[in-house]
Amino acid sequence: xxxxxxxxxxxxxxxxxxxxxxxxxxxxxxxxxxxxxxxxxxxxxxxxxxxxxxxxxxxxxxxxxxxxxxxxxxxxxxxxxxxxxxxxxxxxxxxxxxxxxxxxxxxxxxxxxxxxxxxxxxxxxxxxxxxxxxxxxxxxxxxxxxxxxxxxxxxxxxxxxxxxxxxxxxxxxxxxxxxxxxxxxxxxxxxxxxxxxxx
Amino acid sequence: xxxxxxxxxxxxxxxxxxxxxxxxxxxxxxxxxxxxxxxxxxxxxxxxxxxxxxxxxxxxxxxxxxxxxxxxxxxxxxxxxxxxxxxxxxxxxxxxxxxxxxxxxxxxxxxxxxxxxxxxxxxxxxxxxxxxxxxxxxxxxxxxxxxxxxxxxxxxxxxxxxxxxxxxxxxxxxxxxxxxxxxxxxxxxxxxxxxxxxxxxxxxxxxxxxxxxxxxxxxxxxxxxxxxxxxxxxxxxxxxxxxxxxxxxxxxxxxx
Numbered sequence: 001x002x003x004x005x006x007x008x009x010x011x012x013x014x015x016x017x018x019x020x021x022x023x024x025x026x027x028x029x030x031x032x033x034x035x036x037x038x039x040x041x042x043x044x045x046x047x048x049x050x051x052x053x054x055x056x057x058x059x060x061x062x063x064x065x066x067x068x069x070x071x072x073x074x075x076x077x078x079x080x081x082x083x084x085x086x087x088x089x090x091x092x093x094x095x096x097x098x099x100x101x102x103x104x105x106x107x108x109x110x111x112x113x114x115x116x117x118x119x120x121x122x123x124x125x126x127x128x129x130x131x132x133x134x135x136x137x138x139x140x141x142x143x144x145x146x147x148x149x150x151x152x153x154x155x156x157x158x159x160x161x162x163x164x165x166x167x168x169x170x171x172x173x174x175x176x177x178x179x180x181x182x183x184x185x186x187x188x189x190x191x192x193x194x195x196x197x198x199x
Numbered sequence: 200x201x202x203x204x205x206x207x208x209x210x211x212x213x214x215x216x217x218x219x220x221x222x223x224x225x226x227x228x229x230x231x232x233x234x235x236x237x238x239x240x241x242x243x244x245x246x247x248x249x250x251x252x253x254x255x256x257x258x259x260x261x262x263x264x265x266x267x268x269x270x271x272x273x274x275x276x277x278x279x280x281x282x283x284x285x286x287x288x289x290x291x292x293x294x295x296x297x298x299x300x301x302x303x304x305x306x307x308x309x310x311x312x313x314x315x316x317x318x319x320x321x322x323x324x325x326x327x328x329x330x331x332x333x334x335x336x337x338x339x340x341x342x343x344x345x346x347x348x349x350x351x352x353x354x355x356x357x358x359x360x361x362x363x364x365x366x367x368x369x370x371x372x373x374x375x376x377x378x379x380x381x382x383x384x385x386x387x388x389x390x391x392x393x394x395x396x397x398x399x400x401x402x403x404x405x406x407x408x409x410x411x412x413x414x415x416x417x418x419x420x421x422x423x424x425x426x427x428x429x430x431x432x433x434x435x436x437x438x439x440x441x442x443x444x445x446x447x448x449x450x451x452x453x454x455x
Contacts, residue, residue, distance in 0.1 A: 019216075019217070020216045020217040112287065112447075114290065114291045114294035114295070114443065114444035114447035114448070115211065115252075115294045115297070115298055115442075115443060115444055116443065117443035117446065117447065119446070119447050119450045120450065120454070121450075146248075147251055148251050148252050148253065148283075148284045148290060151284040151285050151290075152284060152285075152286070152287045152290040152291075153287075154285075155285055155286050155287040155290075156287040159287065176243070179243065180244075183243060183244040183247060184247065184248070185247060185248030185249050185276050185279070186276060186279065187248060187276075187279045187281050188248050190281075
């Protein structure tokens with residue numbers, strides 16, 4: 001590192017702070033950035049600053065937005081009675097890409113994790129309950145992950161919502177498309193078998 | 200570089216980079232080990248759906264002669280305990296026990312009895328054979344026995360007067376000394392708890408009583424609550440750190 005001029009060292013240090021990027025990769029990216037035209041470097045720097053300045057959490061669903069209320073929450077064609085609960089904005093994007101859901105979302109911004117010390121007050125559960133208490137929502141689809149934390153969060157939410165006059169459902173889990181049965185774990189296989197459907 | 204194959208219970212997993220996981224395993228043959236599971240997050244064949252906390256696995260790992268972590272080569276799921284992961288209260292209790300084991304065990308220290316105890320309580324928890332609170336007391340009492348910091352619930356820690364000979368129904372327990380104190384010896388102790396004789400007798404039963412009988416016995420609810428509060432103060436005190444799961448567990452109890 002001492003072989004590079006100080007500004008290059010700073011750039012390498014800053015890039016290596018990004019998740020999944022070690023010092024070697026940071027070095028390669030820094031050298032690449034040195035070689036790009038100034039305009040391209042300015043666009044990259046500008047984009048970083050733009051998201052820092054403009055992106056906030058939607059006041060309704062807590063997904064990423066550049067307005068106080070995001071495009072999905074302000075879209076009158078979305079079904080407001082159907083609410084899908086996800087862990088992170090990326091999960092919401094994944095469901096949107098599938099084109100299978102036309103309701104609205106609620107992003108918890110995390111998942112309950114006893115060992116990590118993440119309790120119900122640390123994620124957006126209170127806001128979810130308040131939203132349901134408004135009375136518009138008729139069904140809540142819990143689409144948290146199927147790992148231990150995701151399942152435990154789904155169980156906690158189901159318990160909290162049990163006495164309310166709404167339908168609470170859990171996203172199905174099963175064999176992935178293109179998957180080979182021999183590599184699928186027995187929990188997934190069992191669920192897939194239990195939730196089999198007529199052809 | 201030796202390759203080791205052993206049953207193991209997954210105690211903890213943390214993300215490492217975009218695709219890898221670092222897992223802490225409580226192995227039957229080698230005690231606690233930390234290993235890296237390369238590409239575990241994107242693998243659809245080797246580790247798909249397998250590396251979940253509390254699961255009992257058959258693992259194969261390769262130890263490194265250099266400084267690096269052992270590398271997990273394969274893992275087969277033996278007991279997924281799916282009812283635990285589908286219930287927040289069960290998950291919280293299992294997390295608390297896993298944290299106690301993780302905090303207490305040194306890497307590479309073989310603990311077969313503790314391994315069997317942990318697997319047994321997870322199994323009972325999964326099958327709903329005993330209430331969570333009862334199982335937790337049972338686990339903590341036996342965990343302390345195996346770990347060497349079992350409390351003295353037989354006689355006064357100072358003058359050795361037997362518990363049965365103490366007149367009052369409520370008896371003082373000194374967290375620092377790790378034992379009972381009779382009325383004459385109480386003074387000077389700051390970190391104290393009060394326990395009823397019934398709770399103390401019940402706790403003693405949990406240390407050595409028969410598992411199969413536990414399912415038929417109707418334990419006194421106040422004694423279960425008192426025993427639980429006592430152990431959740433005593434065990435973390437002697438481990439030197441309060442598990443995060445315990446705070447979570449208390450929060451859940453407040454919700455109910």
